[in-house]
Amino acid sequence: MTLADHAVPAPRPVRRADAERNRAAIIKAAGEVFAECGGGVDVREIARRSGVGMGTLYRHFPAKDELLATVLGQQFDAWLTDAHQRAMATEDPWQALAGFFEQLLTTQAGNRAVVESYAATGGPSESCVQRCYSCIDELRTRCVDAGVLRPGVTTDDLFLLSGALSQAVLTTAESNPGQWRRLLRISLDGLSSRNTEPLPERDADA
Amino acid sequence: MTLADHAVPAPRPVRRADAERNRAAIIKAAGEVFAECGGGVDVREIARRSGVGMGTLYRHFPAKDELLATVLGQQFDAWLTDAHQRAMATEDPWQALAGFFEQLLTTQAGNRAVVESYAATGGPSESCVQRCYSCIDELRTRCVDAGVLRPGVTTDDLFLLSGALSQAVLTTAESNPGQWRRLLRISLDGLSSRNTEPLPERDADA
Amino acid sequence: MTLADHAVPAPRPVRRADAERNRAAIIKAAGEVFAECGGGVDVREIARRSGVGMGTLYRHFPAKDELLATVLGQQFDAWLTDAHQRAMATEDPWQALAGFFEQLLTTQAGNRAVVESYAATGGPSESCVQRCYSCIDELRTRCVDAGVLRPGVTTDDLFLLSGALSQAVLTTAESNPGQWRRLLRISLDGLSSRNTEPLPERDADA
Amino acid sequence: MTLADHAVPAPRPVRRADAERNRAAIIKAAGEVFAECGGGVDVREIARRSGVGMGTLYRHFPAKDELLATVLGQQFDAWLTDAHQRAMATEDPWQALAGFFEQLLTTQAGNRAVVESYAATGGPSESCVQRCYSCIDELRTRCVDAGVLRPGVTTDDLFLLSGALSQAVLTTAESNPGQWRRLLRISLDGLSSRNTEPLPERDADA
DNA sequence: GATGAATGAGCTTTCATTCAT
DNA sequence: TATGAATGAAAGCTCATTCAT
Numbered sequence: 063m064t065l066a067d068h069a070v071p072a073p074r075p076v077r078r079a080d081a082e083r084n085r086a087a088i089i090k091a092a093g094e095v096f097a098e099c100g101g102g103v104d105v106r107e108i109a110r111r112s113g114v115g116m117g118t119l120y121r122h123f124p125a126k127d128e129l130l131a132t133v134l135g136q137q138f139d140a141w142l143t144d145a146h147q148r149a150m151a152t153e154d155p156w157q158a159l160a161g162f163f164e165q166l167l168t169t170q171a172g173n174r175a176v177v178e179s180y181a182a183t184g185g186p187s188e189s190c191v192q193r194c195y196s197c198i199d200e201l202r203t204r205c206v207d208a209g210v211l212r213p214g215v216t217t218d219d220l221f222l223l224s225g226a227l228s229q230a231v232l233t234t235a236e237s238n239p240g241q242w243r244r245l246l247r248i249s250l251d252g253l254s255s256r257n258t259e260p261l262p263e264r265d266a267d268a
Numbered sequence: 269m270t271l272a273d274h275a276v277p278a279p280r281p282v283r284r285a286d287a288e289r290n291r292a293a294i295i296k297a298a299g300e301v302f303a304e305c306g307g308g309v310d311v312r313e314i315a316r317r318s319g320v321g322m323g324t325l326y327r328h329f330p331a332k333d334e335l336l337a338t339v340l341g342q343q344f345d346a347w348l349t350d351a352h353q354r355a356m357a358t359e360d361p362w363q364a365l366a367g368f369f370e371q372l373l374t375t376q377a378g379n380r381a382v383v384e385s386y387a388a389t390g391g392p393s394e395s396c397v398q399r400c401y402s403c404i405d406e407l408r409t410r411c412v413d414a415g416v417l418r419p420g421v422t423t424d425d426l427f428l429l430s431g432a433l434s435q436a437v438l439t440t441a442e443s444n445p446g447q448w449r450r451l452l453r454i455s456l457d458g459l460s461s462r463n464t465e466p467l468p469e470r471d472a473d474a
Numbered sequence: 475m476t477l478a479d480h481a482v483p484a485p486r487p488v489r490r491a492d493a494e495r496n497r498a499a500i501i502k503a504a505g506e507v508f509a510e511c512g513g514g515v516d517v518r519e520i521a522r523r524s525g526v527g528m529g530t531l532y533r534h535f536p537a538k539d540e541l542l543a544t545v546l547g548q549q550f551d552a553w554l555t556d557a558h559q560r561a562m563a564t565e566d567p568w569q570a571l572a573g574f575f576e577q578l579l580t581t582q583a584g585n586r587a588v589v590e591s592y593a594a595t596g597g598p599s600e601s602c603v604q605r606c607y608s609c610i611d612e613l614r615t616r617c618v619d620a621g622v623l624r625p626g627v628t629t630d631d632l633f634l635l636s637g638a639l640s641q642a643v644l645t646t647a648e649s650n651p652g653q654w655r656r657l658l659r660i661s662l663d664g665l666s667s668r669n670t671e672p673l674p675e676r677d678a679d680a
Numbered sequence: 681m682t683l684a685d686h687a688v689p690a691p692r693p694v695r696r697a698d699a700e701r702n703r704a705a706i707i708k709a710a711g712e713v714f715a716e717c718g719g720g721v722d723v724r725e726i727a728r729r730s731g732v733g734m735g736t737l738y739r740h741f742p743a744k745d746e747l748l749a750t751v752l753g754q755q756f757d758a759w760l761t762d763a764h765q766r767a768m769a770t771e772d773p774w775q776a777l778a779g780f781f782e783q784l785l786t787t788q789a790g791n792r793a794v795v796e797s798y799a800a801t802g803g804p805s806e807s808c809v810q811r812c813y814s815c816i817d818e819l820r821t822r823c824v825d826a827g828v829l830r831p832g833v834t835t836d837d838l839f840l841l842s843g844a845l846s847q848a849v850l851t852t853a854e855s856n857p858g859q860w861r862r863l864l865r866i867s868l869d870g871l872s873s874r875n876t877e878p879l880p881e882r883d884a885d886a
Numbered sequence: 887g888a889t890g891a892a893t894g895a896g897c898t899t900t901c902a903t904t905c906a907t
Numbered sequence: 908t909a910t911g912a913a914t915g916a917a918a919g920c921t922c923a924t925t926c927a928t
Contacts, residue, residue, distance in 0.1 A: 081887075102308075104922065115889035117926080126923065181383070181438050212454070219450050222436050226451060229435035230428050233387055243468040244425055245432060248418070251465070252458030259457070262449040286906070287912055311898065321914040326899065328912095493908080516901065527910035529905080538902065593795070593850050624866070631862050634848050638863060641847035642840050645799050655880040656837050657844060660830070663877070664870030671869070674861040698927070699891055722918065733893040738920065740891095 085122050087112040092133045096175035101130050134175055134186035139193065141169050146197045155204035159211075159220075160250055162201055166224055167242055171231030180225035195221060212257045216264070223249055291328050293318040298339045302381035307336050340381055340392035345399070347375050352403050361410035365417075365426075366456055368407055372430055373448055377437030386431035401427060418463045422470070429455055497534050499524040504545045508587035513542050546587055546598035551605065553581050558609045567616035571623075571632075572662055574613055578636055579654055583643030592637035607633060624669045628676070635661055703740050705730040710751045714793035719748050752793055752804035757811070759787050764815050773822035777829075777838075778868055780819055784842055785860055789849030798843035813839060830875045834882070841867055 091112030095103050105126055109119050123129035145165050152158040170176050176186060185191035198220045205211035227249065231242045297318030301309050311332055315325045329335035351371045358364040376382050382392060391397035404426045411417035433455065437448045503524030507515050517538055521531050535541035557577050564570035582588050588598060597603035610632045617623035639661065643654045709730030713721050723744055727737045741747035763783045770776040788794050794804060803809035816838045823829035845867065849860045 084888080105924085106922080109890085115891095116924085117890065118888050120924070121887075124924090177387075181435060184439060184443065215454070216450075218444070218447060219454070222440060222447060223451055223454070225439055226432040226436040229387060230432040233390065233431055234428060237390070238424070238470065240468065241424065241428060241470055244470070245429055247465075247467050248421075248425070248429070248458035248463075249455055250458070251463045252454035252456070256462065257454075257457045259453075261453050262446065264444065264447060264450070284912090290912080310896080312896095322899080323901080323915065324913050330899090332898065496909085517903085518901080521911085528903085528912085529910050530908080532903070533908080536903090589799075593847060596851060596855065627866070628862075630856070630859060631866070634852060634859060635863055635866070637851055638844040638848040641799060642844040645802065645843055646840060649802070650836070650882065652880065653836065653840060653882060656882070657841055659877075659879050660833075660837070660841070660870035660875075661867055662870070663875045664866035664868070668874065669866075669869045671865075673865050674858065676856065676859055676862070696891090702891080723920085724918080734920080735894065735922080736892050742920090744919065 081122075084112075084114050084118055088114060088119055088122055088129070089133055089136060092129055093137050096130060096133055097137075097173040100174035100178050105129075130175065131187055134179060135190050137173070138170070138176065138186045138190045141166075142190075142193055142197060145169075146200075149197070149201055155201070155208040156210045156254075159201045159205055160246075162198070163224065163227070163246055163250070167227055167231050167246060171228035171242070172235060174232065177225075177228045177232050180228060185225075191221070198224075210255050212253050212255050212261075214261045215253055218264070219261075220253075290318070290320050290324055294320060294325055294328055294335070295339055295342060298335055299343055302336060302339055303343075303379040306380040306384050311335075336381065337393055340385060341396055343379065344376065344382065344392045344396045347372075348396070348399055348403060351375075355403070355407055361407070361414040362416045362460075365407045365411055366452075368404070369430065369433070369452055369456070370449075373433055373437050373452060377434035377448070378441055380438065383431075383434045383438050386434060391431075397427075400430075404430075416461050418459050418461050418467075420467045421459055424470075425467075426459075493534075496524075496526050496530055500526060500531055500534055500541070501545055501548060504541055505549050508542060508545055509549075509585040512586035512590055517541075542587065543599050546591055547602050549585070550582070550588065550598045550602045553578075554602070554605055554609060557581075558612075561609070561613055567613070567620040568622045568666075571613045571617055572658075574610070575636060575639070575658055575662070579639055579643050579658060583640035583654070584647060586644065589637075589640045589644050592640060597633075597637075603633070610636075622667050624665050624667050624673075626673045627665055630676070631673075632665075635665075702730070702732050702736055706732060706737055706740055706747070707751055707754060710747055711755055714748060714751055715755075715791040718792040718796050723747075748793065749805055752797060753808055755791065756788065756794065756804045756808045759784075760808070760811055760815060763787075767815070767819055773819070773826040774828045774872075777819045777823055778864075780815070781842065781845070781864055781868070782861075785845055785849050785864060789846035789860070790853055792850065795843075795846045795850050798846060803843075809839075812842075816842075828873050830871050830873050830879075832879045833871055836882075837879075838871075 088108065092108045095108050095111055099107070105119065106116070108129070109116050112119070119129070123132060145162055148165065149158040149162045152161055179186050185194065195217055199217045202211060202215065202217055202220060227242060227246055230245050234241045294314065298314045301314050301317055305313075311325065312322065314335070315322050318325070325335070329338060351368055354371065355364040355368045358367055385392045391400065401423055405423045408417060408421065408423055408426060433448060433452060436451050440447045500520065504520045507520050507523055511519070517528070517531065520541070521528050524531070531541070535544060557574055560577065561570040561574045564573055591598050597606065607629055611629045614623060614627065614629055614632060639654060639658055642657050646653045706726065710726045713726050713729055717725075723737065724734065726747070727734050730737070737747070741750060763780055766783065767776040767780045770779055797804045803812065813835055817835045820829060820833065820835055820838060845860060845864060848863050852859045
């Protein structure tokens with residue numbers, strides 16, 4: 063073990079400074095570009111905005127999809143962490159849930175690539191979806207315990223709703239940027255325990 | 269009747285049997301392909317599926333966009349006509365509105381290209397949107413007159429909701445094809461006149 | 475022979491009326507279109523202007539090149555016949571030659587396809603070139619006999635000159651439609667017997 | 681001088697050795713191909729001959745027209761610079777003018793694309809035409825001052841003549857490569873001050 | 887490691903020619 | 908036989924990815 067320690071003195075920090083800086087620049091630029099233009103943008107635009115060459119970009123992310131996944135995941139996780147903290151800091155369960163949606167739609171729904179990902183793969187990535195599920199589930203449980211959530215509402219329902227409303231945000235971003243709040247209010251009202259009628263079965267297809 | 273048949277010996281469908289068949293085949297194939305893959309598909313795929321050459325396709329539709337617009341418009345109009353008739357035939361205003369959404373989401377929301385168009389241009393085309401607006405407005409008015417719709421809900425709200433829910437349909441089409449009905453129920457409940465709290469102002473941005 | 479006459483009663487004039495009319499319409503339209511747009515035009519434009527279908531066009535002319543050759547040849551021959559008559563009717567040999575060029579440039583040089591053909595194949599067709607050569611040769615001989623043409627000037631020279639000046643007509647057709655007359659005058663003056671210096675050998679290449 | 685060499689250690693040709701080589705190869709190949717086949721050739725042929733891929737070609741020249749313009753302009757300018765120098769180095773004004781035409785027709789007139797450009801746009805580009813005009817004008821003025829040029833001959837006339845003779849060169853390039861010299865001689869003789877008759881007005885149209 | 891030039895398959899569109907009606 | 912719809916091989920151009928420097 064001692065030998066091993068000597069044999070591998072500092073394998074990672076060697077010249078990692080620029081590499082890490084580049085990687086960060088790429089992720090930042092890609093985040094902006096994907097958010098503005100969606101996943102279909104030319105990779106060159108990202109290289110240009112991040113100030114690195116194509117080779118560097120592809121060294122860090124061997125394929126465009128990988129870059130997209132990484133960036134989306136990172137943005138999503140950062141947001142989720144923040145959103146989770148805020149939600150936990152909010153005492154009233156209903157307010158916590160409402161605030162979560164509010165923040166989601168304010169922050170993430172303007173992101174073209176994220177919204178696209180809802181339709182394409184259900185979300186930025188499997189793990190993102192999982193973490194988001196956990197968070198929503200926590201909020202849901204609190205609401206259920208407090209008796210303020212409509213019976214039968216599942217985490218799936220809430221997650222799907224977030225995607226749907228995100229789409230609405232994007233649709234009206236330019237023509238009517240505040241309209242989505244009205245939809246959110248309507249949805250939340252439909253989610254409140256005032257509504258007692260059972261929801262359709264989950265696998266009712268016909 | 270015999271006389272009538274003689275009197276109208278086919279005014280102009282001369283020599284167009286195969287052309288019309290091809291045109292129909294193109295529209296049909298394009299409708300399917302666009303619905304499955306979105307507006308980004310290779311035109312060759314449409315030609316292949318419709319069994320015609322590229323030249324035939326471009327004879328009928330001089331540009332891809334035109335084909336897309338035509339197909340979307342036609343599908344949308346056909347659906348809208350049907351949906352409008354059904355809605356008008358439904359006596360209960362609320363049932364008419366709910367049925368309209370139900371049909372929209374059953375028929376149109378599985379269509380990638382249509383749903384894409386919501387995000388990109390607000391709908392398949394300006395005229396489609398107008399006609400849809402008129403139809404929704406009619407339904408809304410009936411509900412308002414019957415006092416079953418939440419006060420302040422606009423046609424814009426309902427139209428935007430339809431786009432958002434369409435997105436949800438697409439998202440869950442494979443994993444959970446019936447789930448959107450739950451969201452629809454939630455939304456409709458949020459739209460009912462049971463909810464009396466005013467909605468946020470339309471141009472509340474911050 | 476009597477039998478033969480009976481066996482082939484009227485093989486040609488059967489339904490030849492429309493066919494001939496069509497053929498004439500095609501040649502006329504093609505003549506105009508080729509003249510205006512050059513040999514690169516879409517065959518459809520010719521079909522449209524002549525009022526016949528593509529099939530009819532291709533029945534008469536199995537390939538675009540054939541149509542082009544026929545039309546060019548016909549136009550050229552018609553013009554040449556006329557020009558030849560005029561030239562023959564002009565007593566003064568030099569005036570005959572000058573008038574020939576004048577008419578050529580006035581009538582043929584506005585024809586894009588004809589001028590293109592000079593560069594591409596030396597002229598509309600081998601036979602056209604031959605006939606034109608004969609005509610020019612006749613004019614040249616008269617001038618030589620009258621002692622008004624510069625010694626050593628060949629028919630080739632005069633033919634080539636006509637192509638070169640045609641190009642000039644086309645070049646300035648819009649910007650300066652009369653300028654070519656100045657070039658013609660200069661060339662004719664250079665061709666007059668006032669100039670006695672020998673011309674370079676025909677196959678002097680270096 | 682040694683110091684100077686050290687003082688300028690290549691300001692910016694960094695990392696551009698191969699790119700520059702490719703660019704040069706493209707221009708060279710395009711120059712040849714355009715010259716042989718005219719501006720209508722398939723871009724792929726140029727890529728093939730220059731040994732680069734389509735992408736490389738389009739990286740250097742974002743559109744075919746741009747490539748054509750660049751290549752034509754470059755060829756034309758290179759020739760014009762050389763021709764201008766030679767003309768300036770020739771003491772006798774008439775010899776200078778004649779030599780200019782001689783060189784033009786020897787060097788440029790075999791170039792299909794250049795000759796096409798005369799008919800299409802009056803020359804390779806506006807600036808090329810301008811520079812050529814200036815050069816011709818200079819030669820013309822010298823001849824006028826020396827009293828060797830026919831009165832009334834304009835720069836326009838000489839420029840147009842150069843285009844017309846270029847056409848002649850192209851026409852006979854294969855069948856009779858030296859024939860154009862005879863036309864040139866005839867034209868020059870028609871331009872000499874021996875000819876005193878006034879030329880037709882410039883805008884005499886009918 | 888970083889750079890950005892090079893690659894080439896793939897995309898939309900055109901048009902000479904053929905063929906079913 | 909006339910028609911014009913159908914064909915499909917290019918053509919111009921893009922862009923994710925690789926590779927020489």
